[in-house]
Amino acid sequence: MRSEKHMPAAQKLIDNADQGRFELHRDGELVGWLYYTHLRPNRYALRHTEVESSHQHQGVASAMVRHVLDQIRAREGTVTAICPFVVDYLSRTAAYTDLIDPRHPGYSDRATAEAAQRKPGN
Structure with a gap:
């Protein structure tokens, strides 16, 4: 019997500005989102993090926050941390x-x- 290594899921962060949230997709499935308010000049108030119940305790929230922060850094923005998880x-x-x-x-x-x-x- 051969053993298979666990392959990391393909992750993609989408900024759904219409919903006011960043969304994390794993293997094409929406697994979590982080609500934000985009303020001037380029500040993001990170308000609330949610993870689909079937994906909780799998590191989704941490991965999502890391991706969101990296995205905000790439946009040369700043954050105001309101969400307790953030x-x-x-x-x-x-x-x-x-x-x-x-x-x-x-x-x-x-x-x-x-x-x-x-x-x-x-």
Whole structure:
């Protein structure tokens, strides 16, 4: 019996501006999305991350956030981190510190971001 290596899924990030979200597709299937608001001059408020239930706990959210941040860097943009997952991701790496908007950084930690989302009206 031969053993087959697990091949990484083909991933593609699409900016669905009409929906206001980046979408991650794996092998042609939509597996996750990250809602954003594009602000002037070139700032992205990263608001909410979702992953299809059948793809949770497979690294989809982390891969998507990494691709989104790389895309924003390529566009010479900055980010305001509002989504608790994005805030947590950014707190675990220094690789994207340069993307955080100095005037409007967003939340500094996941607990604060989650508390803000629980407030009435959010």
